[in-house]
Every structure is written in C-alpha cells, then in structure tokens.
Amino acid sequence: MRPFILTRYHFASLWNWRTSYLARFIEPVAYLLFLSTGLRASLESRTGPYSEFVLAGMVCLLAFRAATASMSDVANDRKWGVFAMYTLQGGSTPGYIASILMFACTVFLGQFILLLLCSLLAFSGALPRPDVLLTQAAVGLLLVVGWCGFGVALGGRVDSYATRDFVVTITSLPVILAAPLFYPIEGGWLQTVAAFNPLTYQVHALRSPTGPWLVTLVVWAIAGIAVAVFSLRRAERLSRER
Numbered sequence: 001m002r003p004f005i006l007t008r009y010h011f012a013s014l015w016n017w018r019t020s021y022l023a024r025f026i027e028p029v030a031y032l033l034f035l036s037t038g039l040r041a042s043l044e045s046r047t048g049p050y051s052e053f054v055l056a057g058m059v060c061l062l063a064f065r066a067a068t069a070s071m072s073d074v075a076n077d078r079k080w081g082v083f084a085m086y087t088l089q090g091g092s093t094p095g096y097i098a099s100i101l102m103f104a105c106t107v108f109l110g111q112f113i114l115l116l117l118c119s120l121l122a123f124s125g126a127l128p129r130p131d132v133l134l135t136q137a138a139v140g141l142l143l144v145v146g147w148c149g150f151g152v153a154l155g156g157r158v159d160s161y162a163t164r165d166f167v168v169t170i171t172s173l174p175v176i177l178a179a180p181l182f183y184p185i186e187g188g189w190l191q192t193v194a195a196f197n198p199l200t201y202q203v204h205a206l207r208s209p210t211g212p213w214l215v216t217l218v219v220w221a222i223a224g225i226a227v228a229v230f231s232l233r234r235a236e237r238l239s240r241e242r
Helices: 001-016 018-047 050-079 082-088 093-122 128-156 160-179 188-195 197-207 211-233
Strands: none
Touching: 001 018, 001 082, 001 093, 001 211, 018 093, 050 082, 050 093, 050 128, 050 160, 050 211, 082 093, 093 128, 093 211, 128 197, 128 211, 197 211
16 A cells, blocks of 8 residues: 555655646646647648647657656655655555655646647647547557656766756757657758657557557566666665755
8 A cells, every 4th residue: 555655655655746736737738729720731642630640749759758847846845854764664665655646646647638738729629539549648658658767867866956958958959849749840950869769669559559659668568677676775765955
C-alpha cells in the first residue's frame, strides 16, 4: 500500500503547487489552439485529417513532458527528504517509481481529456473516431511510462536546480520541434536530425499502430522502468543541494 500512499502525496503537491503545475495544462492547450490551428489550412492536404494528425503529435508532446516533470519531482523528493523517509520506512525503489508512474499517467489522462475538449473548439467539432482516440490514449500511456522512467533516472542523478533547468532548456524545444508532431518533415537537414529523435518513431507508431510498433513501445516502457530502478538504487537518498 505504500506506493498508493505516496501517490496521494504527489497529488497533494499538485494542488499545493497548483500555480506551478498549471503550466503543464496550459502549454499543450496553447500549442493546440495557436500553433496547430494556424498550420491546419496549409498542411491538411498533405496530412489528411489534421485533427487526427496533430492529436497524435500532442500525445507524444505530453509523454515527453512527463519525463521532465518526473525528473523535477524526483529531484525535489530527494532534496526535501521524501525519498529518504519513504525508503527508511521500508518502501522499495520500485514502489517509489510506481507512485511516480501512477501520478504521471493520471495527469496525462487529464491532459488528454482537456485536449479533446479544446480540439472541439479548434477544429469545429472534428475529432478522430472513438477507436482511434482509445488507441492513442493506450499507446500514450506506454510512452508516458517509458519517458517517465528515463526522467526518474535523470532525477536520481541531478543534485541542483541549475543542472535540472539546464537539461530541460537544452532538450525540450529541439526534441519537440525536430519531430513531425505538428508538421511533416520531408528532406533537408531537419530530416536527418529527426531520424535520431525518438519522438519521430513514437508519433509514427501512434498514427499507424501495428503489432511490431506496439511491441517496440512495450519494450520502450520496460526499458524506461529498468533504467529508473537501476539509477535510483545507486542514487543518494538525499541530494546535496540545500
């Protein structure tokens, strides 16, 4: 039961620090309402139904953001002694990671529902079919688990806000913009960069889900969890930042 108790505290932090967490809900809505609606008219002839195309991209965006959020949560828990107290009371490292994943997956589903509501406004009621939406939500959860695992692993190694902010700054926009989340990437140097971007393949799996792609994403999720467990078991329970 310890992971569920700790998950409750994660949700309490969501409310206690609601002004900080608000950005996690505002950012995807801003991308959807301002960027995607501006691109729709010029791209729909190449992408097909743009609402379906961009929603898959938004799911990948949310999954990637779950990594940076998890990194921050773990770094904060190590700084303020939450992780140390949890382990001193008999909590296991996998149990702690499970609490992070439960919180992240719940937040993702809330963000996904909010995006669907905003899509009704942005695309005049045009939404993907219900079966497509369910597939995107399910596959999105696999992506969240994998990205959260890698975020937790980084959080177990980050000992300062400055380092954490530096990692987020140099990765966020390049990773998001160098993938076909909002627009196709065809030719040029950007396509070369996109070939090394995991989001390129993840968004393709969302748009064309097949058996091999789903197996790959399951492996991605398992790999993320394994890396997280490996990192946290070797991390100091209490970070040195004060």
